[in-house]
Amino acid sequence: GATVTVDGTPRGETPLTLTLPPGTYRVRVEKEGYEPFERELTLNQKEILRGELKDIAAPTPSLSPLPAQVEEGTQLEITLTAWDNEGVKRLELLIDEAVVYESPGDSLFYLWDTSPVPGEHLLVGRAYDTEGNMGQTEVEIVITRVEMATVTPTTTVPTVTPKPTPPAAQVTVQETEITIPSYPYEAYLREAFDTEYGIPYLWLDRAAYKSASHTLVLKTFKAIILENEYLRLTIVPGLGGRIYKSLFKPTGQNLFYENSVLKPSYWGPLSREENWWLAAGGMEWAFPTDEHGYEWGTPWEYSVGYKEGGITLSLRDTETDRLRVKVDISLLPGRAYFTLKPHIENPTSIEAWYQFWSNTLLTLGSKTVSPETRFIYPTSQVIVHGSGDSNLPQAGETMSWPIYKGRDMSWYGNWVSHLGLFIPQPSRDFVGAYNHETDLGVARIFPRQEAPGVKLFAMGSGFPCTDTYTDDGSQYFEIWGGVTPTFGEYAALAPGEAKEWVEYWYPFWGTGGLDFANRRAALNLDVKEGAVVLGVATTSLERGTVSLLLDGQEIHRETVTISPAQPYRREIPIGASGSFTLRLLGSGGESIAQYEE
Incomplete structure (x- = not known):
């Protein structure tokens, strides 16, 4: 409840019934986060005093923990939540002062593709309540540019012919x-x-x-x-x-x-x-x-x-x-x-x-x-x-x-x-x-x-x-x-x-099985007599390298273009046994997915 004072003396919390002798009184009702309500009241008989406290407290927004620095192309998962004494009406997420997403309620999720935006960026989360009070939180993130690396195949492999580029992506x-x-x-x-x-x-x-x-x-x-x-x-x-x-x-x-x-x-x-x-x-x-x-x-x-x-x-x-x-x-x-x-x-x-x-x-x-x-x-x-x-x-x-x-x-x-x-x-x-x-x-x-x-x-x-x-x-x-x-x-x-x-x-599809999966790729590695069969599928278009290691030493490397419509599958002749590792590397040599047998 809200605190009630009469002529400066605290008398209890609402809802409250008081018995006072006739006279004039200064009644004040206050509660943290609200604008106080105050009125002078002349009391001659039973009176019911009603008033509405205006919410003046801003919501408290919170951004999920984010790294201070990431490489371009990283998919950043951003979660914004907020709390308010009267409830959160809506949330806004801004990147460099531009609103990129709005959501009603007290929770927002946004997946940020950082590939086209290297440099310093300011992320701001704003929360609004029904009275229009706004709370804000912010974090700075640096997106570093990835330098393209030249990959030289170590073996002669069949040519991978990509399927035609699909039309502009849309949902x-x-x-x-x-x-x-x-x-x-x-x-x-x-x-x-x-x-x-x-x-x-x-x-x-x-x-x-x-x-x-x-x-x-x-x-x-x-x-x-x-x-x-x-x-x-x-x-x-x-x-x-x-x-x-x-x-x-x-x-x-x-x-x-x-x-x-x-x-x-x-x-x-x-x-x-x-x-x-x-x-x-x-x-x-x-x-x-x-x-x-x-x-x-x-x-x-x-x-x-x-x-x-x-x-x-x-x-x-x-x-x-x-x-x-x-x-x-x-x-x-x-x-x-x-x-x-x-x-x-x-x-x-x-x-x-x-x-x-x-x-x-x-x-x-x-x-x-x-x-x-x-x-x-x-x-x-x-x-x-x-x-x-x-x-x-x-x-x-x-x-x-x-x-x-x-x-x-x-x-x-x-x-x-x-x-x-x-x-x-x-x-x-x-x-x-x-x-x-x-x-x-x-x-x-x-x-x-x-x-x-x-x-x-x-x-x-x-x-x-x-x-x-x-x-x-x-x-x-x-x-x-x-x-x-x-x-x-x-x-x-x-x-x-x-x-x-x-x-x-x-x-x-097209991998011949599954041994490992993450958000970007699914990998399969089948070892059979005299050969290893590799399978790689991706959730988006990826241009990079498939690498096969035997006991930590690379024995096969291939430059590839893989997409959900075009998985990768190869049978590699092997004359030795041991522990195999299948890796999918990005165009800059970064690891996209890896499976160790």
Whole structure:
């Protein structure tokens, strides 16, 4: 409350009731951050004094830690957040006094391509509240020019012929509609309320649903299309705000699983007879509980923002004052990745416990999961979440990875029943998978300190219950990423606290597998008798050098041009054995990506 003084004497805090004898008094109401309210009051009878304190406190903005100096071409991830006593209305990011991005609310993310701007630069973050008060923070960054280096090949290699240069890079957004055959489940959904989270949810009256006709109907959804020269993302706000499709334009393949129908399954956080999770496909958001959460199938609000030629689609589950989440999906020109920025906030006055996971259903360019699909999870041990294979450890038990009792479980062809796995301590900031039948892979790049949760789920060749979620017998596998290591642990947010992070997702092809991935490249190195096969894919156009080392000595060097539409793959004859290292170097000799066998 605000402090009340009467004739200079403190009398308490608002709301306040005072009993005073008749007379004239000077009443003052004040609170830190607000302009004081003062009035002379003549008291003859009961009086109610009302006044409004004007907010004069500026918001407090904060920029994420940034290096004082970087080389040109570096992609700088800039996060601006702010706090205010009455709430932050909007944020601005300025570079050298020019506004480069604006965002409503108290959080902003901007990816700055420093390639064309060597020199000294001033970054300014500004935050505004509803009264127009402005707070500012700033940081100076020096971008150094990279001198071009001449690279001389040490061996004679085939000539790499780049594909034609694509037209000028751009990102577009459009609204359209999609139609999906659906079972008539909606009439049997009932409303309920979770008092712990303050969140309404829907449950299925399965007894009534079972007794009704199950004739398929065509269900139409509004869809938002984000597109650049490499990716075409289809987002469906009305179906849980999911990314429904991710079309990789160089190959024409859909990265995600796409179910032929919407059919309510028995899976989810409720009882078997109340659950109705739809294995629709794509990438969904599980919140605030585990096992898909409550909001994977309900409508989400959305808005569109623009930055540096790119487009961000912001999805929100709600604007009400309860535990809530926003997910920003961003697409930039000239990049084959899209970024995710989940933002979970607790605007309430009490501590809130929650889980947040992204769950992505994939097939990697085919209708169902190929037995030639390989899962790349950099770890030596996993925790089993659930298993239908009696020859494997069961729920809660640990299992060696990828080899368990002679079975290489990284290959889907060795899965005979359903299996869910958690990685308790990821050793790298990436996971992925590669379909050797379609020659298409996926990589997820994430900050494992901020979002340590990593899970894999697939059904196996002997899974008997595909008819519980589809009509065509198709299967999928799931890559999960979350804020807690497993479903058994919950994260906490203090009152007014928020949590967010940024991760990158991209498809790639033509590498023959995956051993390492970062935001700029995916590498694969296969050693076979008498040769080494190298594979490199990039998320943007890169001109540089591929280098192969044997026991620390370079044995192959090749000047290359690689792009998402044109990966690199070479078989190098080798007459010796040892430890191999594959490196991708930039045009100035800087390291883009490196994998040591």
